[in-house]
Amino acid sequence: MTSLSTDLSTDPGPPPSMVERMTLIMDAFAGRSARLTLEDVARRTRLPRSTAHRILDQLVRLDWLDHTSSGYGLGRRALGLGGGGGGHGEIREAAAPLLHELQLNTGLVAHLAVLDGADVHYLDKAGGRSARSVPTRVGGRSPAHATALGRAILAWLAPERAHALVGDPGSLHQELHRIRQRRGLAFERGDCFPGVTSVAAAIRGPRGPLAAISLAGDSRAPLERVAPLVADAARQAARALAPAPEAPHRGRAPELRLLTTGRDRAR
CATH class of the missing domain: 3.30.450.40 (GAF domain)
Structure with missing residues (x-):
């Protein structure tokens, strides 16, 4: 397992490409149901908070992420891949x-x-x-x-x-x-x-x-x-x-049996 600690003297800083930054943010979501706050994303990606917020907004608009009161999560497009x-x-x-x-x-x-x-x-x-x-x-x-x-x-x-x-x-x-x-x-x-x-x-x-x-x-x-x-x-x-069990078929035959039973009782 790789240590998460980083030598700041050799830290290359945030990736310069927008695609790389978006990928970094998407990779921060470990699972389908993961929910992250803006602070969570900024901490995990080590992007400036303002940068993370701007990219998150773009990903939400494009349906790669969704945003609710509980935080950000994977959106329709991300969940549809594969x-x-x-x-x-x-x-x-x-x-x-x-x-x-x-x-x-x-x-x-x-x-x-x-x-x-x-x-x-x-x-x-x-x-x-x-x-x-x-x-x-x-x-x-x-x-x-x-x-x-x-x-x-x-x-x-x-x-x-x-x-x-x-x-x-x-x-x-x-x-x-x-x-x-x-x-x-x-x-x-x-x-x-x-x-x-x-x-x-x-x-x-x-x-x-x-x-x-x-x-x-x-x-x-x-x-x-x-x-x-x-x-x-x-x-x-x-x-x-598992598929739900089918309801019993109520066709003509059961109805006839009920009618016959009624006639038998009448006799």
Whole structure:
């Protein structure tokens, strides 16, 4: 993990390009539901307050951010990147409160991701003050086979599909088997990001895995202790996404049965 302290004697100062400054501000929002004040943005980006305010106003006007009484957050355009189709908006909406509950209860960094080819695509991240300790970002990608998120999803795919996506190394095949034996819990210790460990579980639908939720932290993170919380959050998200049961059909046949019963009683 990189230290946030900076030697002022070598500090290059704010980036000169407007595009770079806007990118710096967008990167300050660690997750879909993150809310930041103007002071938060200025502190995280190290931009002058007046500069940050001017750029924030422009991003709000262009729908990259929104602004409410609780602060600034990602807007319609930012949330739409990489999320068109596939029900990603619905998945994010179902999982967002669960991610924040996980983060608040554990102090670890919570993620939501979907499988996209051989990668996982991060849809959301809730990290609080710990967000910078895990080098992931909303909209970013990581190799599925190297992450707990990806392995949790791959474990519930048909073997031939998993093979087509990431190949069939013996060690991965054995790990996916172990994940299924652990009722879907996948662990990863420094395979994707050095010093970062995580535990994940898939959000499963009737036709297979839809996404996965994880908690991540440094090597001291109590993964075994928080694993049941991750599994429970994945189950809650799956229930929230399950289609509502159809109402019983009330056609002519039930009506006739009721009428017949009435005649029988009259006799």
